[in-house]
Amino acid sequence: MSLIDLKDLKTYFYTEDGVVQAVDGVTFSINRQQTMGVVGESGSGKSVTALSVMGLVPMPPGKIVEGEILFHRDGGTVDLTKLNPKGKEMRSIRGNEIAMIFQEPMTSLNPVFTIGNQIMEAITLHQNVNKKKARKIAINMLEEVGIPLPEQRVDEYPHQLSGGMRQRAMIAMALSCNPTMLIADEPTTALDVTIQAQILELMADLQEEFDTSIMFITHDLGVIAEITNFVVVMYLGKIVESGEVHEIYHNPTMPYTQGLMESIPSLDVDKGRLQPIKGVVPDPYDVPEGCPFNNRCPHVMDVCKEEDPPLVEVAQGHKSACWLHIDH
Amino acid sequence: MEEDRLLQVSGMKKYFPVRRGVFRRVVGHVKAVDDVDMFIREGETLGLVGESGCGKTTAGRTILRLIEPTAGEILFRSSELGNGSGKIVDIAKADKRELKHLRRDMQIIFQDPYSSLNPRMTVASIVGEPLVVHGIGNKKERNDRVKQLLETVGLTENHMKRYPHEFSGGQRQRIGVARALALDPELIIADEPVSALDVSIQAQVLNQLDDLQDEFGLTYLFIAHDLSVIKHISDRVAVMYLGQIVELTDVDKLFNSPLHPYTEALMSAVPVANPDFESERIILEGDVPSPVDPPSGCYFHPRCPYSEPVCSEKEPELVEVEYDHYVHCHLAEELNLMGLESGASEDD
Numbered sequence: 001m002s003l004i005d006l007k008d009l010k011t012y013f014y015t016e017d018g019v020v021q022a023v024d025g026v027t028f029s030i031n032r033q034q035t036m037g038v039v040g041e042s043g044s045g046k047s048v049t050a051l052s053v054m055g056l057v058p059m060p061p062g063k064i065v066e067g068e069i070l071f072h073r074d075g076g077t078v079d080l081t082k083l084n085p086k087g088k089e090m091r092s093i094r095g096n097e098i099a100m101i102f103q104e105p106m107t108s109l110n111p112v113f114t115i116g117n118q119i120m121e122a123i124t125l126h127q128n129v130n131k132k133k134a135r136k137i138a139i140n141m142l143e144e145v146g147i148p149l150p151e152q153r154v155d156e157y158p159h160q161l162s163g164g165m166r167q168r169a170m171i172a173m174a175l176s177c178n179p180t181m182l183i184a185d186e187p188t189t190a191l192d193v194t195i196q197a198q199i200l201e202l203m204a205d206l207q208e209e210f211d212t213s214i215m216f217i218t219h220d221l222g223v224i225a226e227i228t229n230f231v232v233v234m235y236l237g238k239i240v241e242s243g244e245v246h247e248i249y250h251n252p253t254m255p256y257t258q259g260l261m262e263s264i265p266s267l268d269v270d271k272g273r274l275q276p277i278k279g280v281v282p283d284p285y286d287v288p289e290g291c292p293f294n295n296r297c298p299h300v301m302d303v304c305k306e307e308d309p310p311l312v313e314v315a316q317g318h319k320s321a322c323w324l325h326i327d328h
Numbered sequence: 329m330e331e332d333r334l335l336q337v338s339g340m341k342k343y344f345p346v347r348r349g350v351f352r353r354v355v356g357h358v359k360a361v362d363d364v365d366m367f368i369r370e371g372e373t374l375g376l377v378g379e380s381g382c383g384k385t386t387a388g389r390t391i392l393r394l395i396e397p398t399a400g401e402i403l404f405r406s407s408e409l410g411n412g413s414g415k416i417v418d419i420a421k422a423d424k425r426e427l428k429h430l431r432r433d434m435q436i437i438f439q440d441p442y443s444s445l446n447p448r449m450t451v452a453s454i455v456g457e458p459l460v461v462h463g464i465g466n467k468k469e470r471n472d473r474v475k476q477l478l479e480t481v482g483l484t485e486n487h488m489k490r491y492p493h494e495f496s497g498g499q500r501q502r503i504g505v506a507r508a509l510a511l512d513p514e515l516i517i518a519d520e521p522v523s524a525l526d527v528s529i530q531a532q533v534l535n536q537l538d539d540l541q542d543e544f545g546l547t548y549l550f551i552a553h554d555l556s557v558i559k560h561i562s563d564r565v566a567v568m569y570l571g572q573i574v575e576l577t578d579v580d581k582l583f584n585s586p587l588h589p590y591t592e593a594l595m596s597a598v599p600v601a602n603p604d605f606e607s608e609r610i611i612l613e614g615d616v617p618s619p620v621d622p623p624s625g626c627y628f629h630p631r632c633p634y635s636e637p638v639c640s641e642k643e644p645e646l647v648e649v650e651y652d653h654y655v656h657c658h659l660a661e662e663l664n665l666m667g668l669e670s671g672a673s674e675d676d
Contacts, residue, residue: 201609222601249601281526
């Protein structure tokens with residue numbers, strides 16, 4: 001049963017220098033209680049996809065030009081792209097049914113309010129409870145995410161907490177309204193590995209407890225292998241490959257995914273010399289015609305420069321957008 | 329200092345004063361580097377790994393004396409000062425004149441290629457500046473040298489007149505590498521040279537550093553927080569925690585049979601890019617303590633899963649437990665710790 005379906009989503013930015021097709025025809029579904037990974041390098045459109053779901057794309061210059069985001073909630077299905085991002089219905093969904101945690105906990109928490117205040121704001125906004133009850137829920141949540149001495153910590157300011165503790169406070173805030181879906185945008189990138197291990201474990205435990213679906217955005221292929229069961233690979237605003245995590249790691253079919261896997265040093269195997277992907281990610285104002293990867297691909301053919309390959313199934317549940325696997 | 333060593337650091341300390349109040353009274357010290365002993369052999373890559381705030385960057389900069397050390401000895405075999413024969417100098421005590429000569433032997437590559445290049449200088453003047461400072465060659469010779477350096481790092485002559493903003497992150501890092509190579513140094517300290525780059529670009533820069541080492545016989549001190557990168561590039565590895573070296577050995581020993589509990593925990597925490605790789609994860613409790621007020625005894629004992637009473641009472645020393653394997657732990661010879669091979673099981 002899917003919880004959210006993105007259908008051919010296109011989010012563009014109209015800037016003075018031209019149009020950036022940040023998300024360019026993205027289609028995927030997230031099932032209930034699933035952890036889905038979205039992986040890609042900087043500029044691949046993974047964060048803009050998340051912001052589109054949250055209704056947080058700055059407009060202007062941004063605009064959702066096409067597509068649907070169908071959110072299947074208890075009361076029926078809504079298309080999030082049709083809702084006014086500042087309207088009552090979107091506000092009742094955002095933070096309540098779909099919550100988000102961000103990469104940098106220092107910049108996404110407000111430095112002039114205590115963390116208790118910030119968690120209580122979300123609770124009093126979405127739940128019909130008084131301040132005293134909200135404070136109790138906030139303390140409970142802080143305890144739930146493993147913050148020691150929650151009664152004391154609830155009155156502290158963000159700068160009094162360490163990076164890992166701040167990220168825990170963010171998670172507490174995101175989960176305080178018991179959302180059905182959690183979007184985590186690089187939640188551990190700014191953290192040290194030993195703290196990252198704590199946060200990943202916490203997220204896995206909380207997902208089990210709260211039955212939340214998670215969309216986990218990262219550039220780290222190790223984290224994806226660790227926490228997700230389904231993965232979507234993005235490149236220049238498009239999905240180039242998607243499938244079950246074992247399948248993608250063991251049988252990548254799109255040359256970009258293959259290149260990524262070859263280019264990272266890994267702890268478990270000694271790779272000898274690394275095989276980097278040649279060239280650089282193209283300028284977003286100047287995306288190549290046809291397949292977006294054609295100027296870096298080792299297997300490039302004439303058709304790649306003319307037409308964009310569709311995302312087709314290459315094995316059960318495994319989709320890939322590459323002319324190598326399509327008759328043409 | 330032994331024959332094969334290029335650099336030997338002993339008892340190196342760097343304390344930064346903490347000042348408070350109207351009179352800026354010194355109320356304490358941040359012990360960023362706290363009694364570090366290590367050495368680098370000629371032609372090898374020593375990886376220096378640790379989490380943020382452990383003092384790895386400060387250690388690197390203190391070795392170059394970009395930061396004045398508080399105490400300690402930094403011995404360096406300088407071919408520049410010894411007219412090619414290799415005179416041993418204590419960098420910590422070198423005077424201004426000696427230091428200028430030493431700078432030709434030791435160079436640094438910085439982490440962030442966006443802030444470490446002057447936006448108002450062309451690539452030619454950035455890469456050529458060390459030559460000007462040291463008065464090497466005339467204008468034409470310097471120009472030729474810059475051209476040659478850019479070609480060495482995979483850029484072309486056409487790039488010389490351009491400014492840093494016209495380049496991508498990976499290309500900027502190459503400019504930084506070319507600058508570091510300009511004076512033909514012996515030792516290059518690379519401070520997180522790939523952590524600001526996208527993964528597909530990281531591999532390009534890592535391969536290049538590898539090639540340059542072979543070509544010019546360079547010695548690297550490679551500072552990074554990413555264990556996978558450290559394992560890939562290093563011959564030997566030093567693990568740092570709260571200003572101290574806790575373990576120092578060759579890369580295979582470190583990853584397969586670590587002797588310090590922090591190394592074990594650090595390794596088990598790294599997510600491996602293979603969904604079938606299952607390892608027993610050791611989750612450390614709490615955060616790294618403040619370097620202003622480090623714990624008593626062994627600095628790691630409050631988070632150490634094997635901690636015993638002695639650990640909070642007495643500070644351990646860095647001892648050579650087996651050949652070329654230095655460990656800073658009271659229990660080093662008693663514990664049976666898990667390495668990558670013993671801790672992992674492939675269930676394909």
